[in-house]
Amino acid sequence: MFLETSNLTKKFGxxxxxxxxDFSVDKGKINAIIGPNGAGKSTYFNLITxxxxxxxGKVFFKGRDISTFPANKIAKQGLSRTFxxxxxxxxxxxxxxxxxxxxxxxxxxxxxAVFRTKREKxxxxxxxxxxxxxxxxxxxxxxxxxxxANISQEEKKRVAFALTLATDPEIVxxxxxxxxxxxxxxEKLSILIEKMAHEGITVCLIEHKMRMIxxxxxxxxxLDYGEKxxxxxxxxxxxxxxxxxxxxxxxxxA
Amino acid sequence: xxxxxxKKMLIVSLIVLAILFPLFVxxxxxxxxxxxxxxxxxxxxxxxxxxxxxxxxxxxxAGFFAIGAYSLGLLTVKAxxxxxxxxxxxxxxxSIFGLLIGLVALRTKEHFFAIYTLCVGYIIYxxxxxxxxxxxxxxxxxxxxxxxxxxxxxxxxxxGQYYFVFVVLLLVIFLVYRIVNSxxxxxxxxxxxxxxxxxxxxxxxxxxxxxSFVLSTFFAGVxxxxxxxxxxxxxxEISYTTVVFDLLTYMIVGGIGTLSGPLIGTLLIVWLxxxxxxxxxxxxxxxxxxxxxxxxxxxGGIVGSFHSWQLKRQERKRLNTxxxxx
Numbered sequence: 246m247f248l249e250t251s252n253l254t255k256k257f258g259x260x261x262x263x264x265x266x267d268f269s270v271d272k273g274k275i276n277a278i279i280g281p282n283g284a285g286k287s288t289y290f291n292l293i294t295x296x297x298x299x300x301x302g303k304v305f306f307k308g309r310d311i312s313t314f315p316a317n318k319i320a321k322q323g324l325s326r327t328f329x330x331x332x333x334x335x336x337x338x339x340x341x342x343x344x345x346x347x348x349x350x351x352x353x354x355x356x357x358a359v360f361r362t363k364r365e366k367x368x369x370x371x372x373x374x375x376x377x378x379x380x381x382x383x384x385x386x387x388x389x390x391x392x393x394a395n396i397s398q399e400e401k402k403r404v405a406f407a408l409t410l411a412t413d414p415e416i417v418x419x420x421x422x423x424x425x426x427x428x429x430x431x432e433k434l435s436i437l438i439e440k441m442a443h444e445g446i447t448v449c450l451i452e453h454k455m456r457m458i459x460x461x462x463x464x465x466x467x468l469d470y471g472e473k474x475x476x477x478x479x480x481x482x483x484x485x486x487x488x489x490x491x492x493x494x495x496x497x498x499a
Numbered sequence: 500x501x502x503x504x505x506k507k508m509l510i511v512s513l514i515v516l517a518i519l520f521p522l523f524v525x526x527x528x529x530x531x532x533x534x535x536x537x538x539x540x541x542x543x544x545x546x547x548x549x550x551x552x553x554x555x556x557x558x559x560x561a562g563f564f565a566i567g568a569y570s571l572g573l574l575t576v577k578a579x580x581x582x583x584x585x586x587x588x589x590x591x592x593x594s595i596f597g598l599l600i601g602l603v604a605l606r607t608k609e610h611f612f613a614i615y616t617l618c619v620g621y622i623i624y625x626x627x628x629x630x631x632x633x634x635x636x637x638x639x640x641x642x643x644x645x646x647x648x649x650x651x652x653x654x655x656x657x658x659g660q661y662y663f664v665f666v667v668l669l670l671v672i673f674l675v676y677r678i679v680n681s682x683x684x685x686x687x688x689x690x691x692x693x694x695x696x697x698x699x700x701x702x703x704x705x706x707x708x709x710x711s712f713v714l715s716t717f718f719a720g721v722x723x724x725x726x727x728x729x730x731x732x733x734x735x736e737i738s739y740t741t742v743v744f745d746l747l748t749y750m751i752v753g754g755i756g757t758l759s760g761p762l763i764g765t766l767l768i769v770w771l772x773x774x775x776x777x778x779x780x781x782x783x784x785x786x787x788x789x790x791x792x793x794x795x796x797x798x799g800g801i802v803g804s805f806h807s808w809q810l811k812r813q814e815r816k817r818l819n820t821x822x823x824x825x
Contacts, residue, residue, distance in 0.1 A: 325699070
């Protein structure tokens with residue numbers, strides 16, 4: 246098993262946000278999590294990536310129990326994520342935003358900083374090269390020196406992608422990567438996501454745009470009120486009565 | 500390339516200016532004021548590291564400044580230690596306090612961190628004020644020696660002190676420059692921009708915040724030790740809350756989170772308050788509104804505003820050349 250959650254549960258006080266979810270992410274594929282608003286999709290992501298810790302149940306990555314790891318340790322294992330709102334620093338350039346992404350693969354400490362050791366210089370170079378490489382990968386080579394405040398929403402999404410890629414991930418979690426951008430740009434981002442999957446990076450994403458998901462996902466899990474109500478290929482999900490009910494409230498005419 | 504050259508020239512000429520200053524202005528009083536300003540600048544650089552570059556507003560900086568000053572004072576006056584040993588130990592002692600307090604304080608965030616550290620600063624003040632068997636309390640600690648001579652170099656004259664403090668200041672600025680422009684500094688800045696994002700990028704936020712906080716207290720300790728050896732008399736009031744807000748003003752006016760901000764802000768405010776001395780305490784009537792206006796209209800301070808002006812100009816240039824090419 247590549248990444249697996251078993252009986253994953255999260256309670257916030259009296260509210261059960263995630264209730265006993267068993268799911269496994271397929272390696273090298275595009276895995277999607279869908280569900281109505283408030284279904285617990287983001288919480289599910291937060292549990293896997295260490296932002297929250299599960300109340301019960303476990304997260305296994307390559308057979309290792311990572312449910313109690315802090316977020317930074319999880320990132321080092323090769324699990325990277327984006328956030329729903331792009332958390333970029335608006336006043337800095339695209340390059341400056343991305344260059345910190347490779348920091349977790351470097352070892353330089355305060356001593357190296359003060360004495361500007363060979364290690365510091367080499368690793369600094371490595372980070373810069375990595376940043377330029379991932380920016381090229383996401384198609385932003387032209388605008389590396391632009392201030393983030395002055396670039397488009399779609400470009401910001403691409404910067405966020407570049408940032409996760411700079412961590413050398415094996416699996417990326419994308420929390421609504423196409424929220425707030427137009428259909429045309431959504432199409433372009435889908436192509437980028439598919440490119441990542443083709444090159445061996447496992448993708449796991451949350452989305453609301455059904456047409457996009459149904460076209461690109463290999464495997465879909467549907468959450469509703471914190472519980473998994475369906476899992477399978479897009480075809481299977483499309484014809485699942487429970488899913489249709491959760492989305493449309495009982496009427497299956499859609 | 501030309502910009503870098505210009506910057507280097509500017510720095511060199513500023514250093515030369517500072518070296519020549521006492522020759523042009525042989526007025527002891529001005530040298531005294533400038534030496535003091537340099538000492539405050541060092542403390543502000545520490546404050547800027549944790550608050551400006553890491554995003555945690557620490558209001559205990561005056562407390563740590565006082566720990567540095569009293570460490571030097573007590574070690575030399577009461578323990579009879581040699582000056583230079585005490586001068587090395589004082590910042591280290593301050594850093595140890597910083598480490599212990601940081602471990603607890605950094606579990607809080609944002610306003611809570613600011614309030615928590617404000618309280619820590621006040622507690623440090625109370626301890627110094629009330630524990631008079633150790634610190635002499637309100638009577639103050641007297642007879643602190645000035646830096647001992649090293650061979651032929653004497654630090655007992657105001658001029659010697661001025662150059663000594665200036666060299667330490669240069670060293671501090673150099674250290675902060677190196678740190679801010681390193682991978683470690685980049686981690687600090689990432690935490691400031693978004694702690695959640697930094698952590699999800701694999702940066703150990705607690706370790707980095709603690710490093711930054713301890714460094715900030717180290718610089719406060721250096722400044723405190725310099726102050727004690729310069730003024731040679733210290734009282735509890737150096738740890739009082741008003742001192743923190745002075746430091747904060749210097750930092751905000753100069754430019755929070757910038758490399759040259761602390762120096763510019765401190766020198767400017769010290770110079771201003773010297774020139775407005777005739778207004779006595781009514782000076783605050785000038786400073787208050789000025790500071791309020793600054794925070795509303797230009798929260799980046801002098802250096803921050805200059806940077807954003809430069810950015811805007813570059814952007815406009817880029818757009819212009821872009822349209823020309825089309």
